[in-house]
Amino acid sequence: MTDATETFLQTTxxxxxxxxxxxxxxxxxxRWHPLDRTVITAFAExxxxxxxxxxxxxxxxxxxxTALLDELGVPAFGVDLSPAMVALARDTYPRLRFHIGSMTSLDLPDATLGGILALHSTIHVPDAHLPTACAEFHRTLQPGGHVLLAFQPADAPGHLHLPERFGHEIDLDYYWRTPEQLTTVLTEAGLDLVATAHREPTGEETRPRAFVLSRKPTPEG
Incomplete structure (x- = not known):
């Protein structure tokens, strides 16, 4: 693992x-927006x-x-960089499986997943490392498997650094991308675009929300 990779993983x-x-x-x-839940439900189906x-x-x-997917009848497990987040998830949902890991280097065999969901987590992956994550999606998905990404879209690529949140000192980077930019990286990784969705912010949200659904092709296409 390169020093640059370890740096962004460690700070996140x-x-x-x-x-x-x-x-x-x-x-x-x-606390689900009805449209967000609808998209996740369609993915589960x-x-x-x-x-x-x-x-x-x-x-x-x-x-x-992860719990919502389980509620929808989909066998699911969670992966997160943060040991504290994983501990919280395990305490809240002891029947489900959660482990520490990174989407840029998944500790999973090839072609074993029926689907991948990454909701508002690729936003912390720098542009230089996003192709690696998408290549991992392709590697671990079975042919015909789907990947659903959710993110805060932008009209043009951008970057935000936060040194504080909830009163805690942090060192967290956010990368804003256009749907076309994200779709291009997924396509270059060998994943076919299925659909995109977009909604405007509501309530306390300050940015829109977008979804990109892609699929690993089968030999039949």
Missing amino acids: RTSYDAIAKDYAAQFPAG LVSRHGTAPVADLGSGPGHV
């Missing part, structure tokens, strides 16, 4: 370790139609999305 890990409890309190379970292979929830945080 320690930042979320610092804010884990406050983050979980700010974003409790069940697509995965279920394909087979019974599990779904990896990458950047699983407090575990709420």
